[in-house]
Each structure stands twice: as structure tokens, then as C-alpha cells.
Amino acid sequence: MRFARNLRRDLRGILASAYFPMHASLLEGVNNRIKVIKRMAYGYRDNAYSFLKIKAAFPGKAR
Known part of the structure; x- marks a missing residue:
């Protein structure tokens, strides 16, 4: 019973x-790559460009 309660508590993570x-x-x-991009983005004019750089670094899966 205790094991089942613990599973129910951690169900979202599982x-x-x-x-x-x-x-x-x-x-x-x-995380490391994002930190490097943030350090390089120190002089950028706006945050939108920084987010575009992060999105470009992680293109994701092709559909």
C-alpha cells in the first residue's frame, strides 16, 4: 500500500x-549552451533577438 501511495504521488514525474x-x-x-548564448548576448539591443538566437541553437525535430 505504501509503495502504491508513493507511485501515485510521483505519477506526474514518472x-x-x-x-x-x-x-x-x-x-x-x-543549459550550458543557453548560458553561453546569454553571455554572448550581453550587448544585444533587445531580449527578442536573444530568444531568437536560443531558438536557432535548438531547432528541434523536423516534422
């Missing part, structure tokens, strides 16, 4: 890991 399989190392690489 389902998210099944739907979106992203390992910690991949996530750390994404």
Missing part, C-alpha cells in the same frame, strides 16, 4: 520521464 526521455547529461549540455 509519466513525464516516459513521454520525454531526456538524460541529465543532455539537459546539462542544453
Whole structure:
């Protein structure tokens, strides 16, 4: 019963890991790349351009 209660409590996280399989190392690489882009974007005029640079760095899956 205790195990079932713990599963119910953590159900959202379990389902998210099944739907979106992203390992910690991949996530750390994404975070590092965003930090580098933020450092390079220090002199940009507006935030919209910075977000465009981040989106361009991670194109996602082709549909």
C-alpha cells in the first residue's frame, strides 16, 4: 500500500520521464549552451533577438 501511495504521488514525474526521455547529461549540455548564448548576448539591443538566437541553437525535430 505504501509503495502504491508513493507511485501515485510521483505519477506526474514518472509519466513525464516516459513521454520525454531526456538524460541529465543532455539537459546539462542544453543549459550550458543557453548560458553561453546569454553571455554572448550581453550587448544585444533587445531580449527578442536573444530568444531568437536560443531558438536557432535548438531547432528541434523536423516534422
